[in-house]
Amino acid sequence: MSTEDNFSDQESQPEQPDRRGFIRGASCFIGAAVGAVPMTAGIRVLIDPIVRKNSESEKAEFIRLAELTELQDGEPMKFAIVENKSDKWSRYTDVPVGAVYLLKRDEKVIAYNTVCPHLGCFVDYRKSENDFFCPCHDSQFNLDGKLTKGVSPRPMDELVVEIRNGVEVWVKFERFKSNTKEKIVI
Amino acid sequence: MHRVKQLYEWLDNRTGVRDHIREVLFENVPGGSRWRYVWGSTLTFALMIQFITGIFLWMGYAPSGQTAWESVYYINYQMTGGHFLRGLHHWTAQVMTVLLVFHLMQVIIDGAYKAPREVNFWFGVILLKLTLALSLTGYLLPWDQKGFWATKVATDIMGGTPIIGEQLKLLVLGGADYGHHTLTRFFALHAGILPVSVIALTVGHIYLFRRHGITPKKPLKGSDEFFWPEQVLKDAVACLAVLVTVLVLHFSFDGAHLDAPADPSTNYPARPDWYFLFLFQFLKYFPGHWEVLGAIVLPSIAMTLIFLMPIIGRSEKGHKFNLGLLFGILVFAGILTYVAVNQDRNNPTYLASKAQAQREAKIIKEMAANGIPPEGALALLQGPKLFAQHCASCHTYGGENGLGNKVTDQSAPDLKGFASRKYLTELLHPKRFNSPEFFGNTAHAKKSKMQGFLEDEFDGIDDDEALRNEMNQIIKALSAEAKLPSQTKMDLNDKADIQAGYELFEEIGCVDCHALGDWNADEYSAPDLTGYGSRGWLMGIVDNPAHERFYGSKNDRMPAFGKDEKLTRKQMEQIVDWLRGQ
Numbered sequence: 149m150s151t152e153d154n155f156s157d158q159e160s161q162p163e164q165p166d167r168r169g170f171i172r173g174a175s176c177f178i179g180a181a182v183g184a185v186p187m188t189a190g191i192r193v194l195i196d197p198i199v200r201k202n203s204e205s206e207k208a209e210f211i212r213l214a215e216l217t218e219l220q221d222g223e224p225m226k227f228a229i230v231e232n233k234s235d236k237w238s239r240y241t242d243v244p245v246g247a248v249y250l251l252k253r254d255e256k257v258i259a260y261n262t263v264c265p266h267l268g269c270f271v272d273y274r275k276s277e278n279d280f281f282c283p284c285h286d287s288q289f290n291l292d293g294k295l296t297k298g299v300s301p302r303p304m305d306e307l308v309v310e311i312r313n314g315v316e317v318w319v320k321f322e323r324f325k326s327n328t329k330e331k332i333v334i
Numbered sequence: 335m336h337r338v339k340q341l342y343e344w345l346d347n348r349t350g351v352r353d354h355i356r357e358v359l360f361e362n363v364p365g366g367s368r369w370r371y372v373w374g375s376t377l378t379f380a381l382m383i384q385f386i387t388g389i390f391l392w393m394g395y396a397p398s399g400q401t402a403w404e405s406v407y408y409i410n411y412q413m414t415g416g417h418f419l420r421g422l423h424h425w426t427a428q429v430m431t432v433l434l435v436f437h438l439m440q441v442i443i444d445g446a447y448k449a450p451r452e453v454n455f456w457f458g459v460i461l462l463k464l465t466l467a468l469s470l471t472g473y474l475l476p477w478d479q480k481g482f483w484a485t486k487v488a489t490d491i492m493g494g495t496p497i498i499g500e501q502l503k504l505l506v507l508g509g510a511d512y513g514h515h516t517l518t519r520f521f522a523l524h525a526g527i528l529p530v531s532v533i534a535l536t537v538g539h540i541y542l543f544r545r546h547g548i549t550p551k552k553p554l555k556g557s558d559e560f561f562w563p564e565q566v567l568k569d570a571v572a573c574l575a576v577l578v579t580v581l582v583l584h585f586s587f588d589g590a591h592l593d594a595p596a597d598p599s600t601n602y603p604a605r606p607d608w609y610f611l612f613l614f615q616f617l618k619y620f621p622g623h624w625e626v627l628g629a630i631v632l633p634s635i636a637m638t639l640i641f642l643m644p645i646i647g648r649s650e651k652g653h654k655f656n657l658g659l660l661f662g663i664l665v666f667a668g669i670l671t672y673v674a675v676n677q678d679r680n681n682p683t684y685l686a687s688k689a690q691a692q693r694e695a696k697i698i699k700e701m702a703a704n705g706i707p708p709e710g711a712l713a714l715l716q717g718p719k720l721f722a723q724h725c726a727s728c729h730t731y732g733g734e735n736g737l738g739n740k741v742t743d744q745s746a747p748d749l750k751g752f753a754s755r756k757y758l759t760e761l762l763h764p765k766r767f768n769s770p771e772f773f774g775n776t777a778h779a780k781k782s783k784m785q786g787f788l789e790d791e792f793d794g795i796d797d798d799e800a801l802r803n804e805m806n807q808i809i810k811a812l813s814a815e816a817k818l819p820s821q822t823k824m825d826l827n828d829k830a831d832i833q834a835g836y837e838l839f840e841e842i843g844c845v846d847c848h849a850l851g852d853w854n855a856d857e858y859s860a861p862d863l864t865g866y867g868s869r870g871w872l873m874g875i876v877d878n879p880a881h882e883r884f885y886g887s888k889n890d891r892m893p894a895f896g897k898d899e900k901l902t903r904k905q906m907e908q909i910v911d912w913l914r915g916q
Contacts, residue, residue: 168563171563171564171567172562172563174567174570175562175563175566175567175570178567178570178571178573178574179566179570179573181574182379182570182573182574182576182577183382185383185422185577186382186383186386186387186422187386189387189390189415189418189419189422190386190387190389190390190419191390192414192415192418192419193390193391193393193394193409193413193414193415193416193419194390194393195414196413196414196415196416199414200414234705236405236408236412237401237404237405237407237408237412237702237705237706238404238705238706238707238708239704239705239706239707240707240708
């Protein structure tokens with residue numbers, strides 16, 4: 149197999165340098181262009197989640213979770229949030245999308261999202277310690293939601309509660325950005 | 335520039351990359367560059383497009399009975415650029431088949447398959463088969479009618495293989511029936527096993543090609559050249575032509591086709607993709623148990639002969655035989671393809687089924703835009719199908735039977751958009767209530783007091799704004815009873831109008847015949863409008879329209895589908911949910 153030491157010289161064939169330059173340039177250009185088409189087509193689809201505008205960002209609505217009588221004073225209870233949900237092509241009715249802790253204190257009800265504000269793990273309620281404990285990075289929160297120990301940048305995320313008709317507990321279920329000092333709704 | 339050179343030197347020092355690049359670029363081309371040498375490069379290019387587009391499609395594809403069609407639908411119609419990506423993949427596959435034939439022709443005509451290139455020729459033949467296998471497996475993945483039925487035929491043929499057929503079929507389908515594992519297996523083949531085999535063999539193919547060099551077409555056109563840059567330019571231009579062809583096909587055919595979801599209960603004229611049509615047509619000449627001859631034995635003999643070409647071609651006569659065989663097969667396949675296409679084109683049954691399938695595909699895609707239930711898209715189509723079967727002998731849906739066929743002898747109200755504001759605006763117009771689209775062809779047209787009432791109360795509604803407003807409020811109130819998913823927002827925003835509508839309903843005397851809120855059999859003579867158009871109301875009227883709550887003894891021909899067990903509750907729900915746009 150014959151090889152040349154230099155790409156640009158091929159002395160056996162005396163040619164106009166213009167033509168050879170053109171051929172070389174054209175080869176590279178066309179080669180790059182035809183390769184770019186499938187790549188670009190793919191990347192356009194890949195970045196769909198970034199460029200897609202949510203047609204209607206769904207506003208959080210109040211969900212009826214419990215009756216006051218079901219809650220025990222001073223002890224958090226966990227309730228699943230069941231909602232209609234769409235996921236790409238699918239639409240589901242009544243599937244669990246998250247959970248909240250409801251805590252009754254002197255006829256007032258506090259609701260916390262069960263998601264740890266640090267990095268999104270599911271926070272447990274520990275009956276023995278009477279506190280909230282994140283099993284991932286060991287953040288501990290007291291029943292006021294305040295961080296007592298650990299790495300979470302903010303207290304547990306409190307949700308808006310409404311008591312309707314005197315007994316019904318309604319909660320506005322929202323999700324928040326993780327690992328920020330401020331509570332930012334997503 | 336200096337820095338780039340430095341980096342290149344550094345890299346070469348560590349890897350020896352310079353020698354490899356030189357080896358590739360300064361391959362000797364005896365007699366100089368020629369257009370007839372481009373086919374291998376175009377195939378490599380097409381393969382590269384398939385790998386790139388395929389991997390990106392993979393990111394959106396979910397192989398299972400309830401998600402394959404759905405995810406392909408989502409890629410194709412919802413994702414940014416998905417339509418183009420899928421079109422590129424689909425049409426490159428088609429073009430690749432043609433390029434394979436060109437490459438094979440060039441190799442045989444130029445004698446490039448002869449010693450010492452036998453092994454490379456065999457690699458090529460295996461690559462040809464692998465590519466066809468990729469086409470076959472890819473055809474099924476969208477799990478639409480077209481792919482499903484064609485693959486069913488193909489796997490049934492495989493099931494007819496002597497001795498091992500049944501086991502082979504079980505193995506490929508992942509069970510006795512077509513389902514989740516058929517898709518996962520086909521997908522593993524299409525995106526895993528076959529591409530990896532193609533890469534391995536292509537590497538071998540190119541290595542052997544480099545080892546023996548180009549087989550120059552005699553007489554040589556000029557003096558020898560290096561591969562770079564003259565032949566590279568020709569190859570690049572040819573690849574560009576391939577890409578342009580693919581793009582033209584994509585835009586002329588509006589991307590890749592997606593039929594309605596696979597449905598074993600619907601007749602569909604199964605046809606393989608065009609490049610297998612000749613084999614499909616061939617089978618028509620082999621009755622009964624002779625099928626195995628046309629499907630397996632003869633194609634295997636042809637394949638074996640192609641495989642043996644390097645041995646046969648050792649003599650000049652053998653080479654001529656090979657040429658004859660190749661062109662014989664091509665002409666034969668061409669004629670059979672033409673006959674197959676021509677027969678279909680003149681077959682009214684085929685054309686009708688094809689058109690029906692296309693109408694169904696259109697309907698299902700429109701419905702899927704609102705989201706697909708977990709049971710899959712096929713469940714969505716049950717509503718219109720049942721409507722066409724059980725309701726469309728009297729009712730229409732936008733003038734059609736629910737599946738896109740025009741209905742001319744309608745004898746009961748059109749039900750498209752039933753209970754929506756738009757629907758009621760038409761229905762409750764004095765000039766339209768007794769038109770053929772609504773009650774015009776029913777017994778109610780003659781006996782009903784409703785027409786008279788509308789004429790008394792709402793005559794001249796088109797020119798009288800106050801009257802129009804009153805009617806609109808009643809319509810809003812009535813329509814709100816339906817709790818239509820498409821009107822949730824409107825119903826919430828128009829609470830005042832809806833309240834006013836309720837009051838008008840009483841004031842102007844609708845309530846003399848119709849109940850709205852507290853129905854009882856003694857007081858009301860016309861259908862109860864409490865929950866009018868809601869799921870419960872519709873289920874009730876479909877269950878038994880002759881119930882006192884609805885038409886009672888005045889019911890005109892409508893069967894009691896639930897009470898008389900003509901439809902199951904599930905089927906009734908499917909019709910009702912579809913009518914309500916759920």
